[in-house]
Amino acid sequence: xxxxxLGPPGAGKGTQxxxxxxxxxxxxxxxxxxxxxAVKEKTSMxxxxxxxxxxxxxxxxxxxVGIIEERISKEDCNPGFILDGFPRNIAQADALSNMLxxxxxxxxxxxxxxxxxxxxxxxxxxxRTCKDCGKGYHVTFKLPKVSDACDVCGNxxxxxxxxxxxxxxxxxxxxxxxxxPLIDYYSKKNMLKSIKGEGGIQHxxxxxxxxxxxx
Ligand code: AP5
Ligand code: MG
Ligand code: ZN
Numbered sequence: 001x002x003x004x005x006l007g008p009p010g011a012g013k014g015t016q017x018x019x020x021x022x023x024x025x026x027x028x029x030x031x032x033x034x035x036x037x038a039v040k041e042k043t044s045m046x047x048x049x050x051x052x053x054x055x056x057x058x059x060x061x062x063x064x065v066g067i068i069e070e071r072i073s074k075e076d077c078n079p080g081f082i083l084d085g086f087p088r089n090i091a092q093a094d095a096l097s098n099m100l101x102x103x104x105x106x107x108x109x110x111x112x113x114x115x116x117x118x119x120x121x122x123x124x125x126x127x128r129t130c131k132d133c134g135k136g137y138h139v140t141f142k143l144p145k146v147s148d149a150c151d152v153c154g155n156x157x158x159x160x161x162x163x164x165x166x167x168x169x170x171x172x173x174x175x176x177x178x179x180x181p182l183i184d185y186y187s188k189k190n191m192l193k194s195i196k197g198e199g200g201i202q203h204x205x206x207x208x209x210x211x212x213x214x215x
Contacts, residue, residue, distance in 0.1 A: 001024055001026055001079070001080035001081075001082075001108060001212065002080045002081060002083075002100075002105065002106065002107045002108050003020075003080070003081070003082045003083065003107070003108060003109055003110075003111065003212065004082075004083045004086075004087070004107055004109070004110040004111070004186075005017055005082060005083065005084050005111055005113065006110055006111065006112045006113070006179070006182055006183065006186070007112060007113035007114065007115070007197060008114075008115065008117075008120055008172060008175045008179070008180075009120065009124060009168065009171045009172065009175060010115065010119075010120040010121075010123040010124040010127070010168075011113040011114070011115050011120070011197045012113060012115070012123075012197050012201065012204060013030075013084045013085060013113065014028075014030060014032075014033075014084055014085075014136055015136060015142075015201055016113070016201075016204060016205055016208055017030065017082045017084040018135075018136075019201075019205050020082050020205075020208065020209075020212075021082065023209065024080075024212070025079070026077075026079055026080040026081050026082060027076050027077060027081050027082070028081075028082045028084055029068065029071050029072070029077075029081050029082065029083050029084065029086070030084040030085050030086075031059075031064045031067055031068065031084075031085045031086040031088075032084075032085045033084075033085075033134055034067050034071070035049045035053060035059060035064075035067075036053075036134070036160075039053065045063060048063070049063065053161070053162055054161055054162060054167070055167070055170065056162055056167045056168070056170035056171035056173075056174055057170075057174060058088055058089065058174060058178060061089070061091050061092055061095065064086060064088070064092060065092060065095045065096075065099075067086075068083075068086055068096065068099070069099055072099070072100075072103075073103075080108075083096075083107075087182065088178060088179045088182075089178040089179060089181075089182070090181060090182065090185060093182055093185055093186075107191060109191060109193055109211065109212065110182075110186040110191045110192050110193070111193050111194075111195065111208055111211055112183050112186075112192055112193070112194045112195070113195055113196075113197035113204070114194065114195075114196055114197055115196075115197040115198055116198070117172060119198060120168070120172065121165065121168055121169070121172075122140075123138065123141070124163050124168045124171075125163060125164070125165050125168060126138050126139040126140055126141070127139075127159070127160065127163055128144075128148075128157040128158065128159060129157065129158060129159070129160055130150035130152070130153060130155055130156075130157055130158075131150075131155050131156050131157070131158050132150065132153050132155035133150060133152055133153045133155070135150055135151070135152050135153075137150075137157060141201075142201070144157065193211045195207045195208065195211070
């Protein structure tokens with residue numbers, strides 16, 4: 001199972017991908033998560049990436065394409081993977097299809113999750129993330145069991161630097177200009193399935209599982 005979750009910031013890609021990992025036992029590959037670890041560890045890639053991420057801009061293609069190339073060649077990706085946040089423009093999508101072709105592999109499905117802008121702003125500005133393991137919560141829609149503590153590791157929750165309202169608005173513009181054209185791109189290749197990402201998290205998950213399981 002090789003899947004792409006496509007959608008604007010706040011669509012629920014990360015939320016759904018982590019549920020899919022449990023059900024289908026394939027890894028979630030989030031370029032955003034990988035970049036945030038690099039930023040936290042202050043690697044040279046992280047230091048360069050931070051400047052783009054803080055503005056809500058895309059990190060240069062060669063960086064993220066390199067991340068994906070390295071990640072999908074690891075053994076745990078043999079049974080498949082879920083791409084969350086990659087590709088994000090046509091050049092990245094072309095690079096992905098070339099790298100998979102070389103490996104005699106291909107993406108099975110692209111699931112596009114759409115959510116209205118107003119709702120996206122509410123979701124992102126209210127999102128909280130575990131400082132340590134990165135698990136996502138929301139101040140209204142997905143509370144931790146103990147206030148301000150991660151259900152998994154008990155560490156403190158924080159707000160992502162790019163989840164302030166002004167940066168959120170910039171990220172939405174970048175999405176529309178650079179990522180949204182991928183809906184057409186994958187639709188022309190007959191790979192696209194679209195769902196509405198509004199409503200309960202479980203209800204959306206059920207729709208995604210149905211798409212995965214249909215032949
Ligand atoms: P990235 O980390 O990928 O962020 P994003 O695409 O902006 O998406 P988010 O993680 O913000 O949203 P999500 O769809 O995962 O939503 P979530 O499940 O958390 O990228 C960050 C940055 O890294 C980019 O800006 C860029 O600089 C760089 N980058 C990353 N990949 C790159 C690439 N390929 N190329 C270049 N640069 C790249 O949900 C959001 C909130 O809503 C949560 O609080 C959640 O609890 C809540 N929620 C989820 N579902 C529901 C629901 N159904 N109802 C109510 N609330 C819900
Ligand atoms: Mg995410
Ligand atoms: Zn945690």
